[in-house]
Amino acid sequence: MDEFQEILQDFLVESFELVEKLDEDLVELENTPEDLELLNGIFRVAHTVKGASSFLNFDVLTHLTHHMEDVLNKARHGELIITPDIMDVVLESIDLMKALLNIIRDTSTDAGVDVSACVARLDKVSGGNGEVETVASAPVEEVVSEVEVAEEPEEEPDYDNMGNDEIEAEIERLLNERQDQDKARRAAKIAAGESVPEAPPSPIEDSTPTAPTPAPTQIPEVPSPPAPAPVAITPKRAEPKAAAPAKRAPAKRAPAQVEQTIRVDVKRLDHLMNLIGELVLAKNRLIKINDDVEERYEGEEFLEELNQVVSIVSLVTTDLQIAVMKTRMLPIGKVFNKFPRMIRDLTRELNKKIELEISGEETELDKSIVEEIGDPLVHIIRNSCDHGVEMPDVRLAAGKNETGTIVLKAYNEGNAIVIQIDDDGKGLNINMLKNKSVEKGIITEQEADSMSEKEAFALIFKPGFSTAASVTNVSGRGVGMDVVKTNIEKLNGIIDIDSELGKGTSIKLKIPLTLAIIQALLVGVQEEYYAIPLASVLETVRITQEEIYTVESRSVMRLREEVLSLVHIGDIFEVDRILDVSEHAYVVVLGLGAQKLGLIVDSLVGQEEIVIKSLGDYLKGIEGVAGATIRGDGGVTLIVDVVALMSMAKGVKATVSAANSAEEITYEKTKASDYKVMIIDDSKTDRTIMRKALEPMGINLVEASDGQEALNTLKSGEHSFDAMLVDIEMPRMDGYSLATEIKKYNKYKNLPLIAVTSRTGKSDRMRGVESGMIEYITKPYSADYLASVVQRNINFKSEFL
Amino acid sequence: MSDKLKDIINKQAQQQNGGLDQSDNIVQLVGFIIGEEEYAVPILSIQEIIKPISWTRVPQTPAYVLGVFNLRGSVIPLIDLRVKFGLRAKNHNEETRFFVLKQDDEVAGFVIDRLTAAIRIKKADIGPPPDTIASEDSMIGGVGKQEGKILTILKVNKLLARDF
Numbered sequence: 016m017d018e019f020q021e022i023l024q025d026f027l028v029e030s031f032e033l034v035e036k037l038d039e040d041l042v043e044l045e046n047t048p049e050d051l052e053l054l055n056g057i058f059r060v061a062h063t064v065k066g067a068s069s070f071l072n073f074d075v076l077t078h079l080t081h082h083m084e085d086v087l088n089k090a091r092h093g094e095l096i097i098t099p100d101i102m103d104v105v106l107e108s109i110d111l112m113k114a115l116l117n118i119i120r121d122t123s124t125d126a127g128v129d130v131s132a133c134v135a136r137l138d139k140v141s142g143g144n145g146e147v148e149t150v151a152s153a154p155v156e157e158v159v160s161e162v163e164v165a166e167e168p169e170e171e172p173d174y175d176n177m178g179n180d181e182i183e184a185e186i187e188r189l190l191n192e193r194q195d196q197d198k199a200r201r202a203a204k205i206a207a208g209e210s211v212p213e214a215p216p217s218p219i220e221d222s223t224p225t226a227p228t229p230a231p232t233q234i235p236e237v238p239s240p241p242a243p244a245p246v247a248i249t250p251k252r253a254e255p256k257a258a259a260p261a262k263r264a265p266a267k268r269a270p271a272q273v274e275q276t277i278r279v280d281v282k283r284l285d286h287l288m289n290l291i292g293e294l295v296l297a298k299n300r301l302i303k304i305n306d307d308v309e310e311r312y313e314g315e316e317f318l319e320e321l322n323q324v325v326s327i328v329s330l331v332t333t334d335l336q337i338a339v340m341k342t343r344m345l346p347i348g349k350v351f352n353k354f355p356r357m358i359r360d361l362t363r364e365l366n367k368k369i370e371l372e373i374s375g376e377e378t379e380l381d382k383s384i385v386e387e388i389g390d391p392l393v394h395i396i397r398n399s400c401d402h403g404v405e406m407p408d409v410r411l412a413a414g415k416n417e418t419g420t421i422v423l424k425a426y427n428e429g430n431a432i433v434i435q436i437d438d439d440g441k442g443l444n445i446n447m448l449k450n451k452s453v454e455k456g457i458i459t460e461q462e463a464d465s466m467s468e469k470e471a472f473a474l475i476f477k478p479g480f481s482t483a484a485s486v487t488n489v490s491g492r493g494v495g496m497d498v499v500k501t502n503i504e505k506l507n508g509i510i511d512i513d514s515e516l517g518k519g520t521s522i523k524l525k526i527p528l529t530l531a532i533i534q535a536l537l538v539g540v541q542e543e544y545y546a547i548p549l550a551s552v553l554e555t556v557r558i559t560q561e562e563i564y565t566v567e568s569r570s571v572m573r574l575r576e577e578v579l580s581l582v583h584i585g586d587i588f589e590v591d592r593i594l595d596v597s598e599h600a601y602v603v604v605l606g607l608g609a610q611k612l613g614l615i616v617d618s619l620v621g622q623e624e625i626v627i628k629s630l631g632d633y634l635k636g637i638e639g640v641a642g643a644t645i646r647g648d649g650g651v652t653l654i655v656d657v658v659a660l661m662s663m664a665k666g667v668k669a670t671v672s673a674a675n676s677a678e679e680i681t682y683e684k685t686k687a688s689d690y691k692v693m694i695i696d697d698s699k700t701d702r703t704i705m706r707k708a709l710e711p712m713g714i715n716l717v718e719a720s721d722g723q724e725a726l727n728t729l730k731s732g733e734h735s736f737d738a739m740l741v742d743i744e745m746p747r748m749d750g751y752s753l754a755t756e757i758k759k760y761n762k763y764k765n766l767p768l769i770a771v772t773s774r775t776g777k778s779d780r781m782r783g784v785e786s787g788m789i790e791y792i793t794k795p796y797s798a799d800y801l802a803s804v805v806q807r808n809i810n811f812k813s814e815f816l
Numbered sequence: 817m818s819d820k821l822k823d824i825i826n827k828q829a830q831q832q833n834g835g836l837d838q839s840d841n842i843v844q845l846v847g848f849i850i851g852e853e854e855y856a857v858p859i860l861s862i863q864e865i866i867k868p869i870s871w872t873r874v875p876q877t878p879a880y881v882l883g884v885f886n887l888r889g890s891v892i893p894l895i896d897l898r899v900k901f902g903l904r905a906k907n908h909n910e911e912t913r914f915f916v917l918k919q920d921d922e923v924a925g926f927v928i929d930r931l932t933a934a935i936r937i938k939k940a941d942i943g944p945p946p947d948t949i950a951s952e953d954s955m956i957g958g959v960g961k962q963e964g965k966i967l968t969i970l971k972v973n974k975l976l977a978r979d980f
């Protein structure tokens with residue numbers, strides 16, 4: 016049973032691959048019905064599926080494919096011209112075949128689909144006039160290029176009149192033939208001087224004893240398989256006579272046929288991708304540590320070595336990441352393949368003439384994106400067919416070609432891939448879009464008036480919008496484009512529309528290459544950091560507070576010729592403004608399709624590669640947060656969801672210049688112990704000396720042994736201090752840094768910091784003043800002097816003495 | 817020979833069953849203090865207990881959600897049980913711990929004031945929560961009586977459930 020399952024799996028994978036390609040081929044066939052190569056290809060698919068399904072006892076599928084094969088076989092031999100009507104039947108049968116394959120995948124049987132109607136139609140097409148003698152067609156085969164024929168199974172015997180045994184025998188024969196051809200090809204390659212990866216076939220290896228047909232013998236005498244196979248091989252064998260360069264030709268083409276691939280479970284790739292994600296995080300951390308070490312041990316010799324190792328690790332990690340990403344890449348052609356068929360069906364349904372031009376189908380995208388991108392593209396293309404391209408008579412009247420063209424192309428642009436859908440239809444009418452939206456209550460009249468061209472185009476993505484006057488089967492349910500937008504944005508993609516009335520519309524989807532690891536701009540606001548996906552960042556500008564204007568209670572600024580609405584990241588993420596707001600701020604200009612928004616931040620940290628991690632079920636769905644990442648220092652940084660942010664920004668009123676008047680509640684000091692002073696010194700002795708000097712005053716004293724501890728105590732808010740006595744030389748954080756840190760906070764602006772140090776140089780004093788110290792006491796000092804300085808600075812009331 | 821073997825196997829099976837019976841009657845919990853009260857959760861639901869580390873605030877969450885922290889590469893939510901239970905937030909001190917609880921795929925860290933001990937308690941000593949608060953939505957799974965103390969046993973699935 017297991018063996019059967021295994022075969023079944025292989026069968027399904029192969030069949031689905033074949034069928035996918037089939038759609039495209041069939042539509043092309045309709046345009047060039049004479050194309051034998053195509054016909055042969057299609058025939059082969061039907062044949063392969065039939066052969067395998069009969070082997071696996073899928074009778075319904077066999078029955079269906081058999082009749083398809085009949086029709087195609089006729090066409091192949093020129094007895095039947097493929098008309099659109101015949102094509103409809105063939106396409107219908109292929110749809111049935113797909114349905115059957117799906118059922119087989121799900122249930123392992125092919126019951127439940129009625130194919131009789133379709134089979135009857137197929138039968139009618141192929142006509143009752145007896146099966147054609149297959150041998151007669153041999154000459155046709157010969158015309159076909161050598162390589163093609165090499166793969167060609169020879170004419171189909173009449174399976175109708177075969178019993179089960181005979182069919183099995185036939186399959187066996189075909190298998191043998193295939194093997195022989197493989198060998199022949201290999202032999203040809205050897206002849207051409209190519210190395211063959213597998214062991215070269217030895218004469219003994221040839222073993223197909225069960226074959227009913229006489230098994231072919233040795234390689235040197237390749238042309239042994241029955242029927243037309245020799246035709247295929249003869250040219251190759253003739254090759255050695257030709258000059259060396261000529262030999263290359265078949266040899267070069269050969270590798271394409273024997274693609275060296277391994278099928279890998281996607282789960283394994285996903286796991287690999289996760290591991291790489293961890294590695295990238297570790298690399299970021301390593302770089303950070305390297306920087307720290309560099310700073311601390313400047314000039315040390317080992318630094319250079321460390322530097323080298325770190326750069327090698329980071330280089331290899333990046334390469335590895337790209338390599339793994341590549342293994343997950345699929346050509347977008349996998350998605351594009353289904354569109355020719357779709358367009359064809361649509362043109363018949365809508366009575367329009369539309370041609371689809373596809374380019375860049377080899378462009379590669381991450382597997383998960385390829386899977387997600389299909390539906391949005393279907394919607395957009397359907398929309399272009401339905402609303403974009405006009406009816407043939409309208410087109411003629413407008414002086415256009417009767418046949419409309421839709422161009423679907425994909426290409427790389429930086430770290431993203433762009434999928435562009437252009438049509439040469441009637442274009443978007445801005446006024447109509449606006450009127451319609453106002454009518455449907457999507458926007459107000461006022462909004463419509465102030466709308467730019469791009470914003471108006473973007474209206475088609477609004478929920479509840481549909482431009483088609485009549486709702487057709489194809490589109491007009493008013494959900495399509497809205498869903499497109501959501502889906503693309505889910506992939507961190509951007510949609511851009513351009514349109515010219517009467518000339519056509521162009522929709523551009525810009526999608527990141529991969530989902531898991533992205534480039535981000537790290538920004539700081541107060542004490543927090545946020546990561547903004549770089550794909551949405553257009554530019555950053557440094558501004559002063561005066562450049563921010565308020566219009567209708569919204570903050571705006573002038574960016575070159577534009578007015579850019581602004582929002583402070585702190586307002587969106589409810590950040591407490593505890594730090595002093597400096598003169599300057601930075602504006603990160605975010606772009607999402609046609610929308611632009613300026614996000615005010617306090618500082619720009621830099622660009623970093625980040626790995627997106629989910630916040631988990633407990634915190635999922637928090638507006639404005641797309642996920643989190645772990646930074647080089649091990650901390651967690653939230654990733655901004657630009658899409659959500661854009662909509663959240665609308666609800667935020669101007670607060671940029673909001674008064675930071677943190678209400679200072681000052682309690683009346685009623686006794687000496689109401690005063691609180693912090694003593695910061697790393698030496699226990701020094702702390703004790705200070706304590707002894709101040710204790711007689713009766714005030715409260717708190718000690719800290721270094722700057723970091725002092726800062727933590729201060730920030731914890733447990734005590735409210737009236738002054739701090741700060742030593743300069745301290746481990747972890749020295750006195751200057753401590754003072755600088757403290758002065759960043761608004762509420763500590765007026766907290767007296769008194770330096771107590773043995774450093775007496777003028778420059779030391781200068782530094783002290785710069786960092787915000789107001790007094791400078793040099794050791795040694797007298798107890799009275801210290802007490803008097805403290806009393807002066809905390810406004811100590813003399814009556815407490 | 818085979819009879820003997822059977823005997824032995826039977827005996828072993830009986831012993832094992834007996835052992836199971838015994839452990840069935842005992843519940844192993846880990847106790848901790850929040851405010852004045854002692855609470856407990858089943859020991860098996862605890863992934864680990866760590867000392868406080870730094871965390872990142874997450875906006876638009878209730879006050880009891882402190883944010884997220886990095887536990888060896890995973891981003892995990894951090895919930896302050898003091899605030900969740902209606903007490904005033906308190907600065908973390910030497911005794912503060914992060915309780916990382918796990919059930920199925922749900923993981924979250926909880927800030928508690930102090931650990932007490934691992935507790936083995938007989939099932940018979942665990943009573944239902946008082947009628948006034950006994951409901952499906954209640955976070956209290958039962959009340960354990962032990963040496964004159966009362967122990968509130970919390971439902972892990974309720975702790976891990978998002979309720980905002």
